Amino acid sequence: MRALRWAGPGAMTVGEVDEPVAVAGEVVVTVHRVGICGSDVTAYRGNMGIARPGDVRGHEFAGVVTAVADNVDRAWLGRRVAVNAQVTCGKCWACRNDTDNLCPHLQIIGVHRAGAFAERVAVPARNLIAVDDTVTAQLAATAEPLAQACHDVQLVLPAEPRSVLVIGAGSIGNLVVQAARLLGIPEITVVEPHPQRRAAAVAAGAETTVESTDVAAAVAAARPEGGFDVVFDVVGVAGTRTAAVGLARPGGQVVLVGLHTDVHELSWFPVIRREVVLRGANCYDRGDFAQAVAWLHAGEIRPPDTVRHVILDEGPAVFAELASGAVTVAKTYVTPAG
Secondary structure (H helix, E strand, O other): OOEEEEOOOOOEEEEOOOOOOOOEEEEEEEEEEEEOHHHHHEEEEHHOOOOOOOOOOOOEEEEEEEEEOOOOOHHHHHOOEEEOOOOOOOOHHHHHHHHHHHHOOOOOOOOOOOOOOOOOEEEHHEEEEEOOOOOOOOHHHHHHHHHHHHHHHHOHHHOOOOOEEEOOOOOOHHHHHHHHHOOOOOOOOOOOOOHHHHHHHHOOOEEEOOOOHHHHHHHHHHOOOOOOEEEEOOOOOHHHHHHHHHHHEEEEEEEOOOOOOOOOOOOOOOHOOOOOOOEEEOOHHHHHHHHHHHHHHOOOOOOOEEEEEEEHHHHHHHHHHHHHHOOOOOEEEEEEOO
């Protein structure tokens, strides 16, 4: 079969790879749609340490089950499915306590295992959720990043936040806005320099948008508590992480979502003196993924306003464009299986 493979920093190739085989407990999914994630672009640039030349990436995907292992229910054959890309052991302390995203044996399809930038991919049957005909292939492929957004917001709900600030209104940021709205947070503000993305954030449920963290700082300073209850940094560069600390109220939380930059300096005195809580947000758990699919079935999720659909052969050029920052559409999807 054909697949799009990472060949090293700044290089993708399309060619033949071995057909996937469903071993015990697995199925083969024919991939109908797979989204290009920002982490895929980071890996393309050569900034993802665990990426290996020859990898087939792609973890935001949906399709149809076309083969099953002998010990898997044959009723899955022909079913349209959204796929949880996280393969966990199901036995460790994290899996037993519904925090399987922290499983020490976690593998991600499209990162540690062969992914969905291919015509077909083998996945564990326990990672499937069937979707009905009301959910398009594009929306079904949204289940994976939506689950992440759901998880990001669920992390802060015990503190009962009333106000949140989301830095970055790309595809994940937009979904964080929607998850915050659906999970009952009443006041949502977004920082985003691009006017089109700001408009999309308002349509998704944001109450207020501003064009920069400098403007957001003035808004935060004017609030009675001196900042926002929670700040989600969906960008993940030195500047946005530093700004997020200052935009949270004293005693507030910063949720670190974006993975753009790994190592950089951060001034710790503002964190300590203002008792700001920094939280990492790693992927999602099985409950988050089920919630995401339920929202999709209920018609609760607004899809991106501008999308682009490409085929495998266009992949190398598309990744080069995305890495250059020249693409303005909200989301790019690949259709590997024609």
